[in-house]
Amino acid sequence: MTPTNYELVVDCCLLAGRLMMESGAETYRAEDTMDRMAISQQLTESQSFVMPTGIIFSGNKTLPTKLVRINNRSTDLERIARVNAVSRRLADEDITLEGAYEELKEIENDPRKYPFWIQILAASVASAAFLLLYGNKLMDVPTALIAGGAGYAVANLLEEKTRVKFFAEFLAAIVVTIIATLSVSLGFGVEVDKIIIGSVMPLVPGLLITNAIRDLMAGHFVSGVSKGAEAFLTAFAIGAGVALILSF
Amino acid sequence: MSYIMQGILSFAAGASFAIIFNAPKKSLFYCGIAGMTGWLIYSFVFQLSEDPVEASFAGAFTIAFVAHLMSKRFKMPVIIFSVAGIIPLVPGGSAYNAMRNIVEKDYSVAVEYASLALMISGSIAMGLVFAEIITQVWMKILGRMKGRTTG
16 A cells, blocks of 8 residues: 555545535534544544534644634535545545545535525425425415425525525515415415414424434534524524514 | 325425435435325324324334435435435424514413424434434344354
């Protein structure tokens, strides 16, 4: 085996870990992936400490310990799958370290997302499906379709522009509530509450809550508590947006 | 509502959430299946026990097994399938009601809803973790048995 470029190994591990955490992977998966990549490159004593807001990684006793900051988090399952595949192929020696680094850079620069209109359509369909699953009448479906899609679109566009997630969710909840109350008062819908619940489902941080408790149970206390805080703030923003309109 | 209708709706919810979470294209159909399985088990148990916490646990437990099988089959991380699967079970409704009551200063009702949301999401997480541990132990036993017969 040729001597390995350890600096590149550390960079590669950090890049993989950062991509995974930015895409909403579980904390233990990010740590696992980084450790597996390091071990496959003869860094057997590596230590990684992953938090939702940053990663500390140390290769061995002589290498400098490095830190990366994680600024924005979203859910992007495709990215997790691709990073996971690269780390597996590196561990199986299908690709070289340089090749793996190149591929990770490519994953970082090429988001490969569904077109925005398909995402909005999916949010509409999900809202309508939830509305019916929670036992509501067919008559409310059109309102939920419109409100769910509009809420998701507003949340995403504003988050891109303002970079403040809570503000975006707050305004999205306001839009959803306005559409729901208007349609009920005009006679197109029946139950305001159920329409709102169905339509805010694409925004509600249900996944974050579940992941937070999972991290806590796995012993990742820092991650668990900070994910829980994020979930609480998001839920509060949505609740505040809804209540602001309903109180008029 | 009939189970067939519920199945179709929860399939739609799971698959469309998979699109929102940007799941790989070829996994979309199976994400929908995971969502459908979880919801049908949930709704079946809910009819028997009338307790959303128990029903969520049963649903999440089943989803974790299904997701594990799918991840083995497609060589993708388990989280892709389990995330889409648990979405219909997630207590969005109670979390919403809790927050709405807090903002409207109706604190005692809010605490009730918030505890329910916490219990449900806790039971979902427990279901996932339990199933994961059981499959891990099972794989270990299977590996050991194979090792004994061949070597």
